[in-house]
Amino acid sequence: MSETIEAQERVTAPRPYHHGDLARVLAEAAAALVRETGVNGFSLRECARRAGVAHSAPGHHYGDVTGLLTEVAARGFLDLARALASACSGTSGAPVLARLARRYVDFALTDPIIFGLMFHSDRVNRGSPRFQRAGEEAFAQLVRAVAEARGQPTADADALRFAWASMHGMAMLLIDGPLVPAGGNRRGGAADLATGTIERMVFAVTRFDGQRKSRSG
Amino acid sequence: MSETIEAQERVTAPRPYHHGDLARVLAEAAAALVRETGVNGFSLRECARRAGVAHSAPGHHYGDVTGLLTEVAARGFLDLARALASACSGTSGAPVLARLARRYVDFALTDPIIFGLMFHSDRVNRGSPRFQRAGEEAFAQLVRAVAEARGQPTADADALRFAWASMHGMAMLLIDGPLVPAGGNRRGGAADLATGTIERMVFAVTRFDGQRKSRSG
DNA sequence: CTTTTATTGTGACGACGTCAAGATTGTTGA
DNA sequence: TCAACAATCTTGACGTCGTCACAATAAAAG
CATH class of the missing domain: 1.10.10 (Arc Repressor Mutant, subunit A)
Incomplete structure (x- = not known):
């Protein structure tokens, strides 16, 4: 492009x-x-x-090498932010979150090494202002989606962490291999494995409301 | 020891x-x-x-260096398997899964670099038999916990992926920083942030049953 | 006690990241 | 137009790294 x-x-x-x-x-x-x-x-x-x-x-x-790789990682976050934004546009309600999660996992599987660099490499400087701004831009998309899914103006912090953790963990496990069955390319079969996780994630984000031990109420 | x-x-x-x-x-x-x-x-x-x-x-x-780091990673998985097993012993039902998840996150926060090495370093040989056996030993604990939480003899594959993704994602995000608020050591405050995620994870694992679009039934 | 094998040390090679110093090009001000 | 300056790039060097061939040593086997 x-x-x-x-x-x-x-x-x-x-x-x-x-x-x-x-x-x-x-x-x-x-x-x-x-x-x-x-x-x-x-x-x-x-x-x-x-x-x-x-x-x-x-x-x-x-x-140095860290400076260059930090730039690469920052560009990755800008790409991710764009991808998430385009995935959400033109939709509302809970499906927004499902579509964002799907796109999140797709992004990770399409560019797994860059994705890894963005999140956990000791060769990027996470204190860099440019890197942080790029990360916040992607994060903002997630916040919007969670708020939209719950029909609230602002995203609940716990729900936000849970939603992010679920999609991020799925992406990580699919990239790093322990979940993907042998033989079968990453983009096709692996992404399907995320479907059940995304469904459960949306289910918990929209249905769980801190009801502690009061399952009979 | x-x-x-x-x-x-x-x-x-x-x-x-x-x-x-x-x-x-x-x-x-x-x-x-x-x-x-x-x-x-x-x-x-x-x-x-x-x-x-x-x-x-x-x-x-x-x-070579990969061989040595592979051994380190394999030992990490053996440690993790032991930790998860001890966290689950003496309990039953859904709390097993909650306790395992808590221990999983604790392990990651206690030894974050080794944890990262175990899951996503291009300096370990994931095809190594010893490494794979160690990983399977830890995985087996997770399978047991999910089956136990759902009261079934064998773990549902989708539920298993979702449970693992949630706790793993939480661990990753807490290690890599984007979720932990500034100032506040990792072991204390950060682990508490996982509580809501673990609750939601257990909630979805035990309550979600593939009810597609039939929310009124 | 000698031979064989397993374990460790020496030395060398090319590749790497980083720094200092010099060369080259664009810009600026009269 | 041209000289002074700053920004950009190259050259060369230094120490460290991983890996390999080969020598040295100690254990085991006969």
Whole structure:
């Protein structure tokens, strides 16, 4: 989705320095490289090689490897926020939450390594303002969906945590393998395994109301 | 818990090679090092240094860094299985599942880095038989708890996935930070945040029965 | 006691991240 | 137009890393 935009920017943008914007090229090369080799196999030098620049060029733009991977993770959260927003638009009530959860799991299964980088890699700086802002943007979509599902103006904190935990846990377990039966590609069969979990999640979010031990009432 | 056992083994075991059992010492040093520096900061050479052996000694026992970290992860699953089993013993019915989930989250918050290594590190070989056996041992505890909570001899697959996803997602989100409010140690305040999620999880596992769209019946 | 095997150490290799210093290009102000 | 400056990129070096071939050592077997 970036080719045409890039061509436009090549003309309109002031082209601030030598290479065209190396920072963006490096970030995109880094994302591609991470997808290929895993977070662990990622290397700054290989990334520079693919961008056609010297091995130390990434350092000038991002400081160190953590800085670059933090940028990649932040972009991942922006993508996730967009995906969740588009999944919810044009719907209301409980189905909003179900559709958001489905999209959340789909995103994770489509880009599992980036997803892992976003949430649990010790190679990203979670204190980075840009990273946090991107995360909050995605989080806001979740808050809206939970409030909508419960028919309330604001999301209950416990319900919110539960909803997020359920879809996030499902995504994690499907990515990391322990739940997916052998043989069967990830995108197809695995995503179906999430259906029952999503149903139960929506069920509990909409029906559970803190009734402690009073099941006969 | 290993000092006295070690003393015993020093006598009873045939002491198969030079160092006493270097393999075990290396695995323990590796676990400690991972806890200190994170999975990413781990280094075979530093591990060997702490065990007081040559830099290539770990390679002779575990092949490469993945082999050693796989052993650490497998040990983590054995620990988890033990913890879950002890949490469930002496109880029955739905509370079993609640207690198991609580223990699951506690385990994750107590040893977050090892927990992360166990589930999603590209530095462990998930095809390793030892690793898989250890994982299945922990999984078996979960299966038992879900069956017990539903009063059935065998666990429903959908309910099982949902239960695991909920507790696992909660653990992940608490470890990785996005859910825990600033300032407040992990073990105390964070674990309390799981309570509502666990309640809802048990609620859905025991009450949801595939009633599709028939809310008025 | 000698031979064989299992366990550990030495040394080397290329790849990595990071830093300092120099080279190159764009910008700015007269 | 041109010189001074700042931003951008390259070169080269340093220490650390994982891994491998090979040597050394100790246990086991005969």
